[in-house]
Amino acid sequence: MGQGESANSRLVDHGSAFVSADRLVARLGRWTQSEGTLADRLARAISALIEGGELRPGDRLPAERALASAVSVSRGTVVSAYGALTERGAVERRQGSGTSVTGAGLRPATHRAPRQGSTEALFSALPSSIDLLRGVPQMSELAVGLVKEHEPALHASLLSETDPAGLPILRARIAQQLTDEGTPTTPEQILVTNGAQAALYLLVDELVSPGDVVLVEEVTWPGLSDVVRRRGGIVVGLPVGPDGLDLTALELAMARMRPVLVAVNPHHQNPTGTRMPADARSRLAGLSAEYGVPVLEDRVLAPIAFDGVVPPTLASLRADAPVIVVESVSKWAWAGLRVGWLRADPVLVRRLRGTRQVADLFTSVPTQLLALDFLDRAEPLRREISERHARMLDLLRGLLAEHLPDWSYVPPRGGLSLWARLPEGSADEFVRLAAIRGVSVAGSAAFSVSAASDARIRIPFTAPEPILREGIRRLGEAWRDRAI
Numbered sequence: 001m002g003q004g005e006s007a008n009s010r011l012v013d014h015g016s017a018f019v020s021a022d023r024l025v026a027r028l029g030r031w032t033q034s035e036g037t038l039a040d041r042l043a044r045a046i047s048a049l050i051e052g053g054e055l056r057p058g059d060r061l062p063a064e065r066a067l068a069s070a071v072s073v074s075r076g077t078v079v080s081a082y083g084a085l086t087e088r089g090a091v092e093r094r095q096g097s098g099t100s101v102t103g104a105g106l107r108p109a110t111h112r113a114p115r116q117g118s119t120e121a122l123f124s125a126l127p128s129s130i131d132l133l134r135g136v137p138q139m140s141e142l143a144v145g146l147v148k149e150h151e152p153a154l155h156a157s158l159l160s161e162t163d164p165a166g167l168p169i170l171r172a173r174i175a176q177q178l179t180d181e182g183t184p185t186t187p188e189q190i191l192v193t194n195g196a197q198a199a200l201y202l203l204v205d206e207l208v209s210p211g212d213v214v215l216v217e218e219v220t221w222p223g224l225s226d227v228v229r230r231r232g233g234i235v236v237g238l239p240v241g242p243d244g245l246d247l248t249a250l251e252l253a254m255a256r257m258r259p260v261l262v263a264v265n266p267h268h269q270n271p272t273g274t275r276m277p278a279d280a281r282s283r284l285a286g287l288s289a290e291y292g293v294p295v296l297e298d299r300v301l302a303p304i305a306f307d308g309v310v311p312p313t314l315a316s317l318r319a320d321a322p323v324i325v326v327e328s329v330s331k332w333a334w335a336g337l338r339v340g341w342l343r344a345d346p347v348l349v350r351r352l353r354g355t356r357q358v359a360d361l362f363t364s365v366p367t368q369l370l371a372l373d374f375l376d377r378a379e380p381l382r383r384e385i386s387e388r389h390a391r392m393l394d395l396l397r398g399l400l401a402e403h404l405p406d407w408s409y410v411p412p413r414g415g416l417s418l419w420a421r422l423p424e425g426s427a428d429e430f431v432r433l434a435a436i437r438g439v440s441v442a443g444s445a446a447f448s449v450s451a452a453s454d455a456r457i458r459i460p461f462t463a464p465e466p467i468l469r470e471g472i473r474r475l476g477e478a479w480r481d482r483a484i
Contacts, residue, residue, distance in 0.1 A: 166192025273412030403476030
């Protein structure tokens with residue numbers, strides 16, 4: 001799957017509700033790698049697509065013979081699988097009309113999601129291995145200097161401040177920065193959080209109820225999809241092309257699925273590195289306004305731009321669009337400083353402020369005061385981190401040309417990682433081979449919302465140069481190992 005293709009094929013022809021056999025097979029993933037008969041495995045895989053919201057009531061499944069040919073099994077296997085789904089009430093079969101989804105398999109989730117999600121895999125590097133899992137940048141010299149020189153104003157009234165929304169002085173500073181960047185903002189629209197992840201958690205907890213649909217990019221930051229699933233929501237992934245989220249697919253899904261939230265990472269998307277063009281950003285803001293569906297814009301990586309291009313927020317494009325902006329200092333200043341924030345309607349901010357009172361109360365005052373220093377030097381800090389990682393990307397590309405010349409990718413114009421495509425084989429299998437060579441790296445499965453192409457590896461270029469060099473050298477050895 002090249003960067004110019006969608007990250008997933010569109011499963012359903014929304015005009016006819018017909019499900020293509022070939023596209024259904026692509027979404028089933030490695031369905032044969034489970035227990036039971038082939039019919040049982042196929043039925044479970046189709047059921048998972050129904051429960052995940054990708055197959056909706058009224059969708060027409062492929063004819064038995066067509067699906068059998070596409071998955072290379074007998075027609076009897078498909079007949080048995082469809083029969084099992086019919087017995088469960090997930091589909092109905094009518095003579096002359098084929099097999100259609102009933103929606104019985106799409107029930108509100110009432111159970112707790114498994115404790116371990118995809119996010120945990122990105123923080124599971126073995127102590128003895130080279131960590132190419134996390135996209136955590138090193139602190140710049142400027143950032144280190146600011147920490148050393150930090151002298152907070154130690155007023156007793158300030159140090160005792162415990163407002164769940166954040167220090168008034170920090171909220172005002174963030175609001176002013178957003179205003180200066182083109183998004184008019186008041187302090188009442190700002191909620192300070194313990195990093196961007198905490199903002200995501202609070203938003204999902206407030207906006208998503210069990211059974212609600214949340215639309216996201218097909219490959220996305222798992223910290224978002226995991227939180228939605230833990231809340232009992234249904235995460236539906238939409239195609240990602242060379243310019244980011246497929247907005248035609250988004251509009252169809254918004255009209256058809258009635259989501260409670262759309263979550264996007266439009267600038268230097270993690271993990272694909274894509275950018276959404278200006279006209280697409282305007283259209284996305286317009287869809288939010290037209291359908292009245294909140295859009296969560298993740299801008300954590302937006303300021304790390306190698307060419308200096310950082311557009312204003314989606315919220316700046318349509319004042320009537322319910323856009324929620326999430327940002328943080330972690331990627332461009334100091335990953336260890338857990339200070340993030342969100343910009344939203346003041347009414348929502350007040351509701352989230354109440355939620356924080358039963359979650360983590362408030363953000364540490366000393367860290368908020370240090371964040372003020374970083375915000376005062378935001379422009380040079382962002383420029384320095386961007387220049388450093390532009391150099392590291394050049395280094396990585398040279399290493400890939402030397403050790404993995406047959407891997408393909410589109411160079412990102414910002415962000416902290418590269419989304420590489422394997423010319424053949426399974427990314428999941430390669431991840432295991434890499435671990436044998438002492439390198440921890442993440443494949444497509446860590447970022448895919450549902451079954452998708454198992455052909456990508458995310459490579460952060462944030463490690464110190466000697467570690468990155470050795471890590472890519474070992475990945476090259478692992479790639480050659482697969483042929484032995």
